[in-house]
Amino acid sequence: MAKNKLDRRKFLKANSLIGVGASLALNHAPIYGFDFLNKVNQTPAILGGNPVIDHDWPSWPIWNPETDEKRLLEVMRSGVWSRRNVTLEFEKKWAETIGSKRCLALVNGTNAMITSFANLDIGWGDEVITTPYSFIASVQSILFNGAIPVFVDVDPKTFQIDPSKIEEKITKRTKAILPVHILGLPCDMDAIMKIAAKHNLKVVEDACQGWLAEYDHKKVGTFGDAGCFSFQNSKNIPIGEGGAIVSDDEAFMDRCYSYHNYGMPYGSMKSSSRPGAIMAGTKLRITEYQCAIGLAQLERLEDQTKKRSMNAEYLRSKISEVSGIMPYELYPKVTRASFHLFPFRYKSREFKDLSRDKFLEALNSEGVPCYSGYQPLNKMPFLENTFASKNFKQFYTTKQLNYSNYSEQNACPFSDVLCDEEAIWLPQYVLLGSKRDMNSIFSAIQKIYDNAEKLK
Ligand SMILES: *Cc1c(COP(=O)(O)O)cnc(C)c1O
Numbered sequence: 146m147a148k149n150k151l152d153r154r155k156f157l158k159a160n161s162l163i164g165v166g167a168s169l170a171l172n173h174a175p176i177y178g179f180d181f182l183n184k185v186n187q188t189p190a191i192l193g194g195n196p197v198i199d200h201d202w203p204s205w206p207i208w209n210p211e212t213d214e215k216r217l218l219e220v221m222r223s224g225v226w227s228r229r230n231v232t233l234e235f236e237k238k239w240a241e242t243i244g245s246k247r248c249l250a251l252v253n254g255t256n257a258m259i260t261s262f263a264n265l266d267i268g269w270g271d272e273v274i275t276t277p278y279s280f281i282a283s284v285q286s287i288l289f290n291g292a293i294p295v296f297v298d299v300d301p302k303t304f305q306i307d308p309s310k311i312e313e314k315i316t317k318r319t320k321a322i323l324p325v326h327i328l329g330l331p332c333d334m335d336a337i338m339k340i341a342a343k344h345n346l347k348v349v350e351d352a353c354q355g356w357l358a359e360y361d362h363k364k365v366g367t368f369g370d371a372g373c374f375s376f377q378n379s380k381n382i383p384i385g386e387g388g389a390i391v392s393d394d395e396a397f398m399d400r401c402y403s404y405h406n407y408g409m410p411y412g413s414m415k416s417s418s419r420p421g422a423i424m425a426g427t428k429l430r431i432t433e434y435q436c437a438i439g440l441a442q443l444e445r446l447e448d449q450t451k452k453r454s455m456n457a458e459y460l461r462s463k464i465s466e467v468s469g470i471m472p473y474e475l476y477p478k479v480t481r482a483s484f485h486l487f488p489f490r491y492k493s494r495e496f497k498d499l500s501r502d503k504f505l506e507a508l509n510s511e512g513v514p515c516y517s518g519y520q521p522l523n524k525m526p527f528l529e530n531t532f533a534s535k536n537f538k539q540f541y542t543t544k545q546l547n548y549s550n551y552s553e554q555n556a557c558p559f560s561d562v563l564c565d566e567e568a569i570w571l572p573q574y575v576l577l578g579s580k581r582d583m584n585s586i587f588s589a590i591q592k593i594y595d596n597a598e599k600l601k
Pocket of ligand 1: 377
């Protein structure tokens with residue numbers, strides 16, 4: 146069917162070029178099927194035609210009272226709401242699920258990263274290498290500890306940090322790399338871990354969109370010194386708010402636990418000689434009812450992840466047939482992606498210069514939720530304002546804090562093109578639709594392609 150549609154497009158193009166147009170096309174209509182004659186179907190919804198998708202998408206988060214509420218009610222009725230057994234069970238289950246020795250659940254993904262950096266002794270005076278193409282929290286977690294983010298451009302084909310550009314950014318102040326498995330597509334971890342080992346750098350993985358994603362059959366979040374996850378409401382494991390750190394390093398995890406609980410000693414941090422808190426800490430504890438929700442959500446995760454992968458692969462293969470649509474690519478060693486988002490690049494030139502905004506409006510009108518995605522993190526005003534703050538001035542030289550130098554050194558042109566011109570995302574719940582829905586998304590894009598001139 147896809148092939149027919151494409152042929153039809155070429156056919157119409159050819160015919161209008163030689164000026165025979167409709168009459169010849171109509172003579173051939175039967176072999177192209179009914180759709181072709183149905184003018185209403187061919188009119189973009191934004192211009193008054195029928196939307197390709199006329200049903201609602203699954204609402205998010207998913208909650209099934211029958212299966213999900215028993216545990217939650219038990220917790221509520223017990224009155225034990227601060228962390229205890231349900232939290233321990235959730236932590237054990239998440240550690241087992243992704244293949245890590247330890248897991249600490251806490252308030253959110255942002256603080257999972259803040260806690261990880263703080264307890265790997267990364268902060269004032271240090272530099273952390275990361276991607277400009279991410280959610281704001283990735284960079285806030287670096288700045289919050291007093292370190293300076295150093296941006297490495299992305300490979301636009303994969304949307305991920307480009308490992309071949311990391312080494313040129315390493316200085317004597319570089320202490321860590323924060324790879325972000327953004328959109329749920331794993332980073333090139335072999336290359337990143339090799340660079341980290343060579344330069345003796347810590348690695349904190351921002352796996353806040355990477356639940357169950359794998360590189361070489363190993364779950365993301367388990368490569369670095371720490372792996373951080375988010376369970377915020379929009380995420381593939383939605384709890385409202387929530388996060389986790391995973392690691393095999395027992396001493397590090399004991400420090401993280403202490404830090405997240407007012408610096409009170411935990412595990413190997415305990416000493417019999419002196420009672421009381423042993424480090425500067427804060428309070429970031431998750432609750433029992435959050436973990437009860439998390440346990441319910443975990444039950445669905447494997448099946449949902451399978452479904453997203455299957456639909457993503459299929460949709461990817463369909464829409465790559467449309468010129469001007471360039472779906473994400475995965476690194477060869479990626480064995481699974483979590484597809485928090487389904488990304489593709491849009492080349493407006495192939496769509497008769499129809500702007501990305503107009504394309505998005507048209508696609509949304511066809512019933513396909515879609516977005517243009519992130520703004521470049523390396524260009525946001527929070528960096529300049531932070532550099533002007535009292536503490537930063539104490540720890541860094543005027544030269545290091547010269548914002549125009551910094552901007553120049555941290556320019557990331559490929560990320561800019563993704564943000565400003567090319568990136569398009571479909572949200573994860575779209576990938577929980579049917580195969581028919583995937584075909585409809587393809588038809589919607591095809592329809593926009595066919596009508597690009599009219600949509601301008
Ligand atoms: C959601 C997210 C975070 C932050 O997680 P919260 O739980 O919202 O604090 C960090 N990094 C990325 C890439 C995210 O998507």
